[in-house]
Amino acid sequence: MVNFAQGDLMMLGAFVAVTLIGDFGLPWVLGLLLSVLALAVFGYLLDAFVLRRVLGEPQFAIVMLTIGLGFIFRAVAGLVWGYDPQSFPTPYTGKSLRVGEVVVSYENFAILLGTLILCVVLFLFFRRTRLGIAMQATSQNQLAAYYVGIPVKRVFSLVWAISAGVAAVAGILLAPVSLVQPGMGFIGIKAFAAAVIGGFGSIPGALLGGWIIGIAEQFAGVYLPAGFQEMSAYGILILALILRPQGLFAQIQRKKV
Amino acid sequence: MLLELKNVETYYGPIMAIRGVSLAVPEGRIVAVLGANGAGKTTILRTISGVMDPQKGEIVFAGEDIARRDPDAVMRLGLSHVPEGREVFPFLSVSENLRMGAYSRRDRARIAGDLERVYDYFPALADRGSQQASQLSGGEQQMLAIGRALMAHPRMLLLDEPSLGLSPILVHQIFEIINRINEEQGMTILVVEQNAHVALRHSHYGYVLENGRVVMDDTCEKLENSPDIQEFYLGMKDQMPRGVRRWKKRKTWR
Ligand SMILES: Nc1ncnc2c1ncn2[C@@H]1O[C@H](COP(=O)(O)OP(=O)(O)OP(=O)(O)O)[C@@H](O)[C@H]1O
Ligand SMILES: [Mg+2]
Numbered sequence: 001m002v003n004f005a006q007g008d009l010m011m012l013g014a015f016v017a018v019t020l021i022g023d024f025g026l027p028w029v030l031g032l033l034l035s036v037l038a039l040a041v042f043g044y045l046l047d048a049f050v051l052r053r054v055l056g057e058p059q060f061a062i063v064m065l066t067i068g069l070g071f072i073f074r075a076v077a078g079l080v081w082g083y084d085p086q087s088f089p090t091p092y093t094g095k096s097l098r099v100g101e102v103v104v105s106y107e108n109f110a111i112l113l114g115t116l117i118l119c120v121v122l123f124l125f126f127r128r129t130r131l132g133i134a135m136q137a138t139s140q141n142q143l144a145a146y147y148v149g150i151p152v153k154r155v156f157s158l159v160w161a162i163s164a165g166v167a168a169v170a171g172i173l174l175a176p177v178s179l180v181q182p183g184m185g186f187i188g189i190k191a192f193a194a195a196v197i198g199g200f201g202s203i204p205g206a207l208l209g210g211w212i213i214g215i216a217e218q219f220a221g222v223y224l225p226a227g228f229q230e231m232s233a234y235g236i237l238i239l240a241l242i243l244r245p246q247g248l249f250a251q252i253q254r255k256k257v
Numbered sequence: 258m259l260l261e262l263k264n265v266e267t268y269y270g271p272i273m274a275i276r277g278v279s280l281a282v283p284e285g286r287i288v289a290v291l292g293a294n295g296a297g298k299t300t301i302l303r304t305i306s307g308v309m310d311p312q313k314g315e316i317v318f319a320g321e322d323i324a325r326r327d328p329d330a331v332m333r334l335g336l337s338h339v340p341e342g343r344e345v346f347p348f349l350s351v352s353e354n355l356r357m358g359a360y361s362r363r364d365r366a367r368i369a370g371d372l373e374r375v376y377d378y379f380p381a382l383a384d385r386g387s388q389q390a391s392q393l394s395g396g397e398q399q400m401l402a403i404g405r406a407l408m409a410h411p412r413m414l415l416l417d418e419p420s421l422g423l424s425p426i427l428v429h430q431i432f433e434i435i436n437r438i439n440e441e442q443g444m445t446i447l448v449v450e451q452n453a454h455v456a457l458r459h460s461h462y463g464y465v466l467e468n469g470r471v472v473m474d475d476t477c478e479k480l481e482n483s484p485d486i487q488e489f490y491l492g493m494k495d496q497m498p499r500g501v502r503r504w505k506k507r508k509t510w511r
């Protein structure tokens with residue numbers, strides 16, 4: 001399922017973490033875990049009460065709904081936390097790591113390491129656990145998933161829980177370098193657009209997708225009126241979904257139900 | 258009776274696909290539902306397994322009314338549905354597909370036992386455990402779909418046209434295995450088929466479905482010998498006595 005609100009879930013995760021750690025003074029690790037948990041629960045409920053109603057509607061309805069949700073999340077975050085960028089204190093802020101000649105700030109190192117760990121954990125989850133395989137099964141053939149007794153609706157909600165939890169991790173990793181503000185999710189949308197354009201599950205595709213978006217944004221910034229630069233990722237994404245929904249390098253052949 | 262349908266009516270929107278069907282499946286038997294394209298065979302199985310809800314009527318399985326329950330709930334009661342057209346999980350391996358069949362079970366030791374048994378019924382699958390399901394032949398996918406249903410350790414199997422798209426030899430093999438499953442495990446089976454020849458030969462009791470209604474039911478032997486079945490389902494009209502004009506011939510239930 002295509003989720004345009006992923007970047008905004010990331011932003012919410014970062015704000016929750018700022019609140020728990022910065023304002024309430026929780027220890028960093030505990031605050032991180034609680035934020036991820038909070039977003040996961042939020043993702044589950046979001047599916048159970050909102051997104052489940054559009055299950056089976058055309059892809060476009062879902063895309064529109066998630067874009068709308070993204071707007072709502074940003075507005076609510078602005079009301080609750082304000083629009084001023086907030087800094088995010090971490091135990092590793094300001095320190096850097098020296099490997100031979102190379103100096104890497106801990107913030108960037110944390111992003112690298114965190115992403116790596118996240119990938120490994122997700123990979124193991126989807127390849128090895130019963131629930132993870134059931135999620136793949138459900139996405140490959142929903143009808144057959146019903147027939148083997150997989151609780152399809154709950155599995156969808158759990159997918160959203162995981163996806164929101166992952167977004168929270170991304171938000172927390174990114175927060176120290178990008179500052180926390182309602183608009184920080186736009187980075188997420190770009191990464192996501194890159195994945196869609198390239199085709200999910202295809203690394204070269206995602207890289208090419210990212211490249212296309214990067215170039216398009218630069219051109220839009222130069223040749224088009226103000227505002228188009230921000231919108232260009234959306235534009236390309238919607239175009240890609242219409243013209244080539246399976247992605248440039250699709251590995252997943254979708255079954256038409 | 259392990260499964261009983263009483264006056265079931267099912268709609269696709271305004272279209273009434275099942276028009277008051279009653280049928281009964283005794284424990285340990287194979288019951289066949291015969292019917293041409295669009296007769297409503299698939300719809301009956303979907304209604305039983307909860308993928309569709311009936312508008313009216315009762316569906317009683319093992320003493321419980323299961324009409325309008327969710328498919329996973331029906332499944333946990335012991336009813337496994339092998340859908341039409343072998344709906345496998347294309348990008349999971351054969352063994353992962355089979356393990357998904359046991360999704361609602363926790364008893365690891367017995368799951369392993371059932372896996373052995375499935376591989377015993379379908380040796381072709383055993384050799385391809387780590388292969389993607391989409392790479393199997395049509396017949397192997399049908400075997401995988403049946404094997405996956407067996408992995409739930411059901412009390413009863415619902416089979417939707419297991420012969421669809423298979424060569425005559427393979428159809429025969431699949432039905433032989435269906436008979437073995439029935440005999441060795443005492444499995445109750447409801448099979449819907451267009452291929453009346455095979456279905457009648459391998460089942461105990463049969464229903465004939467036309468336009469969403471049961472028009473005839475009897476033991477398979479009697480059905481095989483009934484002139485209507487011979488003419489309209491077994492295609493034996495050439496053996497009719499000469500001189501009987503085609504237009505005079507009417508199905509006796511009309
Ligand atoms: N999704 C649907 N929407 C509307 N009508 C449908 C749908 N599926 C089936 N029907 C109609 O319901 C009736 C029964 O269909 P069903 O699929 O149960 O037939 P069947 O006996 O399984 O046929 P076949 O042998 O071709 O599989 C048909 O008239 C069909 O046109
Ligand atoms: Mg059918």
